[in-house]
Amino acid sequence: MLEARVAQCLRLSHEAQQQGGLQLAATLAQLQGELEQLRGASRPVLRLAPADALLEIDLEGYLIGWNHGAEQMFGYAEFEALGQHILLLYPPDDVQASAVELLPVQAEVAVDVLRRKKSGVLTWLRMQRHAMFDQAGKICGMAVRLSALAEPLTDIDKVRLHARIIEDSEQGVLITDADERIVSVNSSFSRITGYSPFEAIGRTPDLLRSGVHDVEFRAKVRAAMRGHGSWRGEIIGRRKNGELFPQAVTISVVRNEYGDISHVFSLFSDISVHKDAEARMQRMANYDTLTGLPNRCLLNQLVVQGLAEAKRQETHGALMVIDISRIGSISDTLGHEVGDQLVIAIGALFRGALRDADILARVDNSKFVVALLHIEKREHAANVAQKLLNLLDAPIRIDAHALYVGASIGITVYPEDGMEAPALFRFADVAVAKAAQTIEPTFLFYREDMNRRAKEHLRLESEMRLALGDQELELHYQPKVSLINGQIVGAEALLRWKHPLRGMVSPGVFIPVAEETSLILELGTWVLDEACRQIREWEDRGLRMPVIAVNLSARQFDAHLPARVAAVLERYRVRPDQIMLEITESLLMRGADKVIEIMNELVAMGLSLALDDFGTGYSSLAYLKKFPISTLKIDRAFVIGLPYEENDCAIARAIVTMAQQLRQEIVAEGVETPEQMRFLRSLGCDQLQGYLFSPAVTAVEFEAMLGEGRQLMLEEIM
Structure with a gap:
């Protein structure tokens, strides 16, 4: 390669000049001119600081370019470096078969590398690489920029920086001495609690105590303040105006050179917004957005809990699936707003007719489910079903409309029909499908023969x-x-x-x-x-x-x-x-x-x-x-x-x-x-x-x- 020939000649240039090798010098000048012509349009334009080193290497890793900044940074003169392999600059224990400089990488990506100076001193440098192209548009080498990393912070600079970080932090910071007296707070502490530094310093953290936590909880917090390991958790605090608020808190201690606790610091954040969002998400996950009733997910959880209790207490219960008729046709005719208001009204009617312990859920556009977690006998479920059907005999008024709907109800009872929630829901669905085949609104209990017919239908x-x-x-x-x-x-x-x-x-x-x-x-x-x-x-x-x-x-x-x-x-x-x-x-x-x-x-x-x-x-x-x-x-x-x-x-x-x-x-x-x-x-x-x-x-x-x-x-x- 042309670059390799130039590199070889450069290694001999100083010696040739000393010995009067005019012919060799002329050849070198010719080759160097050809090299400059070859690379003229393809060398990347780099912004260099005065102290930055710029190296150019060919595709085999040999140095073909070495600027003044490289001489100052590494101590090698240009004639000493050109023609050498890039591994010359690697630490003795880091010599590898492939050089990092040759690995493909995006131009804007910088990496920190450890390199060796001529004196043997190792130094950390910031490296950026850029591809070089020949006149045919093919990669012919890499241009490497190396910059010195900033000097480490002094102890005084660190103290100032850490103080600034604490003061500007979004988290509240509260520091107490060994006697649990507040000695320092930051601006976020005042913003979150309402207490100024003047009002807080000299007092104990009890000024934020809400009184809602039990003795065991306070003991865990106290143990952290006495050095028995850091503590992370959520605490209900009290602001200056008396308002309670949830906070995420971390409590740790600082020890002196003798191992004694000199200070305790608390980092805390106001998580009211997060708690509100969590509550909204919990509600969306568990409650029907239209009626506010439990949805299928929450219903399943409540029924599973009710069945577990029924097993322990050996009690009876029932599930009822209620399919309301004409909801779809009313929505299509009068609009979905009227249909939605009708569903809300039906939910309110049913809720008002049930006991507080009974569960009412909406699981579909026109389906409600009632879980009677405790009944004395089968007939009680029939009484409730008839009561709900009777509620729909009268018209339901929505705006200027008097709307009539009917319902079909499928009932399954436990433990008679089983004690597993999925099976009971399926049985109630089978019963309501059978009840819906009749003309008049009615309810129907599940029986095993219904289940057999349902399975036969699926098979057919x-x-x-x-x-x-x-x-x-x-x-x-x-x-x-x-x-x-x-x-x-x-x-x-x-x-x-x-x-x-x-x-x-x-x-x-x-x-x-x-x-x-x-x-x-x-x-x-x-x-x-x-x-x-x-x-x-x-x-x-x-x-x-x-x-x-x-x-x-x-x-x-x-x-x-x-x-x-x-x-x-x-x-x-x-x-x-x-x-x-x-x-x-x-x-x-x-x-x-x-x-x-x-x-x-x-x-x-x-x-x-x-x-x-x-x-x-x-x-x-x-x-x-x-x-x-x-x-x-x-x-x-x-x-x-x-x-x-x-x-x-x-x-x-x-x-x-x-x-x-x-x-x-x-x-x-x-x-x-x-x-x-x-x-x-x-x-x-x-x-x-x-x-x-x-x-x-x-x-x-x-x-x-x-x-x-x-x-x-x-x-x-x-």
């Missing part, structure tokens, strides 16, 4: 999700038969689950579970898709297809339903008039105006709509005439008693008459006997479904029926 849900991907689901088709000519005029597609181990699982078992979860949406999508696929397959084989009815869950009925149906029809090239969508009366309770709008869109697409299980739920006749429904289906509950049950006959006659007036087609479900069929036909019923003709059959069997032209022999039955 998991297995159904697997069934969707494992092709365990299939559609069966129950024919619809005309009561005019006995021919098949349609069919209802019914979902069936062929479990690999349990065989056919009844829809009455798995459909309610699916309805409770989002799984019903996936099942509904699969049914529509499979029905359209099957229709396309039949049509491609030349089979003349009647209308296929597909059941819709109320949860599928949203603004996107028409688009989803249209996409499936287009995918399989199925005409809209080949599909009938069957809905139940429960759908009509979900806001008639929105439902009608979606219905009209479906009908405009060419689809027909049927109202299934008519008469078993809630339906408004005022709205019924507005719905674009083409078919009413009489539920089998009103068919089974025909023609002998007077009430069933009256209901069936009324439904048929009403449907005829509305120009709707009438289908009777569950027809099993010729007598039922004859009565329905005499009323003017249009179609029937039921075992009299056929149960639901597989796609292959239904195809065979259509191919054979199978029909109901009306005259023979008559």
